[in-house]
Amino acid sequence: MTERLWQILVESFPKILLPGLKMTLPLTVIAFAIAMVIAIVVALIQFAHVKILSQFCRFYIWVIRGTPLLVQLFVVFYGLPKAGLILDAFVAAIVVFSINEGAYCAETIRGALEGVPSGQIEAGYCVGMSYTQIMWRIVLPQALRTAFPSLANGLISMVKDTSLAMNITVAEMFMATQRINARYYEPLALYIELALIYLLFSTVLTWLQRLGEKKLASYGGKEARHA
């Protein structure tokens, strides 16, 4: 490696990482948090077969899962202003990513809810709890534990998907790298550097996932069973 190239890489590292910490990370964290709220509400509505609302939820999942994320970004950021709704790029990205991820996570959580044995609900009724109390205290915690690896999967995907936000002018890591590349024209080295930074983010999240799974295993996990 030439000294010039090495210098470009060293200099660009913080210039890529910083937008990562200032844009990619907050975008992911905020959007995923909202997505979880959407997903839990949608999953519970479907699980409880709430009339009309659960049909609406099915429609939402159908539309979101059936259209490309990039198209959804364009509709919201470039399309909605035509209808009089102008959103800041970062806000538009949050809206799209949370609504998109919410649809996928809702299905994951619904599946997990249905996997909780019905005896858990019956036992809840028999000790005098209400349906809402049973859902919040017994069924949902168990379902989220089952769903945890899949949800973590979704979170890791999302970190990488945020690179699409560049297309609606969000100055995240990908855009930062493109700008540096426009100046030095070292696409191979710079984009590999970018990839490694994404890998770094994903690695941290994978590590957090393991940590979380270990914590959740304290009840009923394989290790706990032999304690």
Added chain:
Amino acid sequence: MLKVEHLRKNFGNLEILRDVSLEVHRGDVTAIIGPSGGGKTTLLRCINFLEKADGGTLTFGEETFDLQTIHRKDIARIRLRTGFVFQSFNLFANKTALQNVTEGLTVARKMPKDQAVDTAMNALDRVGMKDRASHYPSQLSGGQQQRVAIARALATSPEIIYFDEPTSALDPELIGEVLSVMRDLAVSGMTMLVVTHEMHFARDVSNHTVFMENGQIVESGESKALFLQPQQERTREFLRTLSAER
């Protein structure tokens, strides 16, 4: 204290329960025996509203309800006065043994936490599970889980506890510990309605036995009498088959 009259239940075209009537007095230990598929479990589940009956009335304490039209609020109110022990234990998997017992006290009955913990520890002590209070269900054997489940039912001071084949899911060597807890409860005067395949329990512990088959009560009476001198041919046959198996 509990009276069921003309209870009917169908699953589709299949008649599971036809005109079942049953009465339990305070302090009674009533065993329901009979061949599998005879409707014993369904009867118990209808009485605690886990299944919706297609007809019949339930008198609980002083009040009588139509089982088909009973309001959700009444169901909730009655359930606060009963306990239920399942064949498959159904302990809350995400709660420790202690939390399994306190849940019904703090959440459903709004008991202060420290008082609930005291009550729960007493109940766990009664079933010999005090030293396992902080274990999760997956860390307990079947017999231990069932004893915690009994403590969970017991802690709410119910007026009656329903047992749905409480030992049927257990390995043979674990049945004894659960039966002995149930025997202690019976001796202490708890009102119990027990669906069981344990004939020794029915004969020696319960003071009243009901024999059910094909969704109907064939015969019922004082346990000793029913086992020694069954009045109905079907009861005789059933008891004979059982003793032949031993």
